Amino acid sequence: MMEEEAPRKTDAALAPKNYDGWSVGDFEAHLRALKAEIARAEAAMAGRKSSMAAADALFRKP
Secondary structure, eight states, X not given: OOOOOOOOHHHHHHXXXXXXXXXXXXXXXXXXXXXXXXXXXXXXXXXXXHHHHHHHHHHOOO
16 A cells, blocks of 8 residues: 655645735736646646556556
8 A cells, every 4th residue: 555645845835825915916926836736736647647558558468
């Protein structure tokens, strides 16, 4: 069984926020960071799927 990873520093940055007092610039910067994290997660997931497909092809019975 795989061990769960320790929370990363960026996880705290993605946690729900209290948006009171935020400027439009603050929101724009926060959304850019969230979108970048989504893109990074999607790329990691695509790589994982590719690895799984390669393993399935290698171990598939003829």
